[in-house]
C-alpha cells in the first residue's frame with residue numbers, strides 16, 4: 001500500500017500529473033506537487049489535496065528544464081519513495097523548421113529532468129528499502145508521428161532510461177517502469193488543436209476524430225484517473241516483479 005509513502009510528481013499542477021497525484025493521495029500517499037511557477041493557486045492545490053484526502057501535501061517550485069532544480073526538488077522533499085516523472089511539453093513543426101530552442105527545451109524537460117530526479121531519488125529509495133520510479137512516457141515512446149521530432153525522440157529516450165534504471169535496481173526492492181498513454185484530453189493536448197486545425201485545414205471536431213483519435217482504435221481519450229490507477233498498480237505488491245517495461249494506456253493505438 002502507498003499509505004505513508006512520499007510521492008513526488010513532477011509537473012503536477014495540471015493534466016496527468018495532477019490526476020496521478022490525486023489518485024496517489026486518495027490511496028493514502030503523501031504527495032509533493034511541482035511546477036516551475038510559484039503562485040498562490042499552486043500552493044492551494046496542495047493544501048486542498050491535503051484536506052480532501054487527509055494526507056500531507058505540499059508544493060515545491062522547481063523548473064524541470066534546469067538540472068540543478070531537478071535535483072533540488074528531490075532534496076527539498078527530503079524523502080522520495082515514489083517518483084513520477086511526468087513534466088512535459090510539446091511543440092509541433094517539421095524538422096527543418098523546428099526551432100533549436102524548442103528542441104533543447106523538450107529534451108531537457110521531457111527526458112533529461114527524469115535522469116536528474118532519478119539520480120537524486122535512488123539513494124533515498126535504497127535507504128528506505130523500497131522504491132518505485134514511474135516515468136510518464138507516451139505512445140510516442142513506442143511509435144512516431146510527423147512534426148513531433150523532439151517529443152518522439154525524448155519519449156523514446158525515456159523508455160530507454162526506464163530500462164537502464166530497472167537493470168541498475170534489479171536486485172533491490174525498487175522498480176522502474178514507463179506508462180505510455182495515448183491521447184488524454186489535458187491542457188497540453190488542447191493547446192495542439194489550433195495548430196493542427198491550421199496544418200490540416202480542419203475544424204476542432206475533425207481534428208479530434210480524424211487526427212488525434214485516428215490512431216486510437218477505442219475512439220475515446222484515456223483519462224487522468226485511469227493513469228492514476230495504472231500508477232497505483234505499479235506501486236502495488238502485485239507489480240513487484242514488473243520492472244523495465246512499458247504499460248500502454250492507449251485504447252489500442254500500439255496494437256495497430
Ligand code: NAD
Pocket residue numbers: 010011012013014015016017034035036062063064065086087088089109110136137138139180181182183184185186187188189
Ligand atoms: P499539461 O500541460 O496539462 O501538464 C504539464 C505539467 O507540467 C503542468 O503542471 C506544467 O506546469 C508542468 N511543466 C511544464 N513545464 C515544466 C517545467 N519546465 N518544470 C516543471 N513543470 C513543468 O500536460 P499533460 O498532457 O498532463 O502531460 C503530462 C505528461 O504526460 C507529459 O510528459 C506528456 O508528454 C505526457 N503525455 C500526455 C499525453 C496527452 O495526451 N495529454 C499523452 C501521452 C503522454
